[in-house]
Amino acid sequence: MFDEILAHKNSIIHELDPRTRIISSLILSFAAALSDKFLILGIYFLISLALIYMASIDFFYIIKRLKPVFLFLLMIWIILPLTFQDKMFLKIPFFSFSKFLTLSIPGLELCAKITLKSITIVLIFVSLVATMTFASIGNGLHKLFVSDKMVFLILMTYRYISVIEHEYKKLLRAAKFRGFKPRTNLHSYRTYAYIAGMLFVRASNRAKRVYQAMVCRGFNGKFYTLDTFDSSKLSLIFIFIIFAITFFLVLIEAWI
Amino acid sequence: MNKPIIELENISFSYPDSNIKILDKLNFKVFKNDKIGIIAPNGSGKTTLFYTIMGLCKPFSGNIKILGKLVKTEKDFSFVRSKIGLMFQDADDQLFSPTVLDDVAFGPLNLGYSNIDACDIAKKILYDLGLEEFENSITHRLSGGQKRLVAFASVLAMKPSILLLDEPTAGLDTNAKEKIEKILMNLDISYIVISHEFNFINKITNKTVSMENGKIFKDDEVHIHQHEHIHKLGKLPHKHV
Ligand SMILES: Nc1ncnc2c1ncn2[C@@H]1O[C@H](COP(=O)(O)OP(=O)(O)OP(=O)(O)O)[C@@H](O)[C@H]1O
Numbered sequence: 493m494f495d496e497i498l499a500h501k502n503s504i505i506h507e508l509d510p511r512t513r514i515i516s517s518l519i520l521s522f523a524a525a526l527s528d529k530f531l532i533l534g535i536y537f538l539i540s541l542a543l544i545y546m547a548s549i550d551f552f553y554i555i556k557r558l559k560p561v562f563l564f565l566l567m568i569w570i571i572l573p574l575t576f577q578d579k580m581f582l583k584i585p586f587f588s589f590s591k592f593l594t595l596s597i598p599g600l601e602l603c604a605k606i607t608l609k610s611i612t613i614v615l616i617f618v619s620l621v622a623t624m625t626f627a628s629i630g631n632g633l634h635k636l637f638v639s640d641k642m643v644f645l646i647l648m649t650y651r652y653i654s655v656i657e658h659e660y661k662k663l664l665r666a667a668k669f670r671g672f673k674p675r676t677n678l679h680s681y682r683t684y685a686y687i688a689g690m691l692f693v694r695a696s697n698r699a700k701r702v703y704q705a706m707v708c709r710g711f712n713g714k715f716y717t718l719d720t721f722d723s724s725k726l727s728l729i730f731i732f733i734i735f736a737i738t739f740f741l742v743l744i745e746a747w748i
Numbered sequence: 749m750n751k752p753i754i755e756l757e758n759i760s761f762s763y764p765d766s767n768i769k770i771l772d773k774l775n776f777k778v779f780k781n782d783k784i785g786i787i788a789p790n791g792s793g794k795t796t797l798f799y800t801i802m803g804l805c806k807p808f809s810g811n812i813k814i815l816g817k818l819v820k821t822e823k824d825f826s827f828v829r830s831k832i833g834l835m836f837q838d839a840d841d842q843l844f845s846p847t848v849l850d851d852v853a854f855g856p857l858n859l860g861y862s863n864i865d866a867c868d869i870a871k872k873i874l875y876d877l878g879l880e881e882f883e884n885s886i887t888h889r890l891s892g893g894q895k896r897l898v899a900f901a902s903v904l905a906m907k908p909s910i911l912l913l914d915e916p917t918a919g920l921d922t923n924a925k926e927k928i929e930k931i932l933m934n935l936d937i938s939y940i941v942i943s944h945e946f947n948f949i950n951k952i953t954n955k956t957v958s959m960e961n962g963k964i965f966k967d968d969e970v971h972i973h974q975h976e977h978i979h980k981l982g983k984l985p986h987k988h989v
């Protein structure tokens with residue numbers, strides 16, 4: 493994420509204006525989240541796959557990126573089917589034959605829906621939003637009338653998270669190169685406490701100086717970006733198609 | 749009469765929670781075409797002096813005049829910052845954009861140049877410094893020396909009328925150092941350079957000063973002294989002029 497790997501590629505999606513991408517991703521993910529029919533959800537899922545394909549993102553990469561989502565879903569699959577008390581689907585003997593674990597049909601359905609929805613939404617955001625540099629996202633939000641302060645906050649949070657990560661690695665390296673091996677003793681705990689403390693001090697000092705350096709180069713709270721998005725026609729067509737599809741799907745869902 | 753472009757009068761400054769005066773009633777004048785080198789020990793307040801000129805450290809007494817104008821408020825200093833370029837001692841502080849080109853273009857964009865112009869300015873400067881191959885490199889993955897050169901480029905891109913360079917050559921190889929020397933010698937703007945390298949300072953400046961006890965000392969008062977040479981009767985007391 494910190495390296496914005498996906499942002500430096502060429503595809504139709506990458507040529508779209510940041511505003512178009514932010515709005516489209518919001519519309520699609522809201523529609524997908526609110527939809528309740530498997531057929532419609534399936535279509536949204538296909539759309540998200542198409543978007544990934546259009547952004548020319550590697551599928552293996554996506555699977556890797558989805559790991560935390562899968563973990564979350566696994567938890568849901570373990571908990572939900574067992575906690576619904578409706579329509580038994582299957583009884584599993586548990587410990588002794590007098591007690592049973594029951595899987596319920598509505599529980600399984602709900603799980604499947606949540607799975608489909610969350611993967612769809614993540615794919616939509618990866619294909620449309622993660623393919624922008626942070627500066628472009630800021631730029632897009634700014635053009636969508638999100639206030640300067642908010643945009644600044646988002647951009648700086650992003651920037652300083654990577655600074656803190658960097659400082660943490662440096663400190664840990666410094667400790668390791670002088671023979672530090674984590675063990676369960678007071679020395680190790682104290683070292684970790686020092687590293688944590690130093691991390692805060694260093695990160696805040698560094699953040700202050702980065703800000704000073706920005707101010708010295710004429711920064712006044714507004715971000716500009718070099719990324720140019722000139723194919724505004726393409727953006728218009730894209731957003732129109734997204735609108736049309738979503739509208740159509742919502743109608744169908746209301747109808748069936 | 750030639751008016752100073754930077755004038756510090758009786759500046760006193762200490763960091764919060766400390767009563768050591770890092771700058772103590774300091775007076776300093778920089779004139780047009782001055783190319784000043786500052787050679788002073790570690791911790792003598794050189795970086796602090798630069799920060800004070802840029803308005804990053806607010807002195808508790810004294811006046812700062814830049815290009816003849818008294819500067820006090822944050823708004824005054826934003827004018828100063830568009831005229832004076834400061835290259836930080838730690839290049840890591842200066843580079844925050846994802847790519848090198850983005851970072852070098854950051855200043856020009858802030859000054860109101862269009863995307864295309866800012867991009868052109870950035871590319872030209874990267875080319876002059878022989879960095880064109882790094883245009884799309886990710887800034888935090890550059891080597892220390894490369895970062896320093898990019899930081900130098902990002903300051904030059906602002907087209908400042910005065911340059912403040914905080915140890916620009918630390919950690920650079922001879923080649924990169926010569927590049928910076930050449931660029932500085934071809935610039936017709938005033939600059940102040942902090943460095944611990946006598947040869948470098950000798951080549952590119954026409955005045956040297958030093959700092960001690962929070963004050964600036966001129967050439968003739970400077971008593972830091974470093975050179976190696978051989979000559980006849982070198983053991984006997986002698987004078988260098
Ligand atoms: N943020 C700070 N808070 C408190 N004291 C500071 C701070 N920064 C610097 N100092 C102190 O101010 C003094 C001058 O620091 P400064 O960075 O200006 O020195 P310098 O001349 O640039 O040294 P160097 O050659 O090592 O870069 C030092 O003694 C230092 O301990």
Ligand SMILES: [Mg+2]
Pocket residue numbers: 794795796837914
């Ligand atoms: Mg310093």
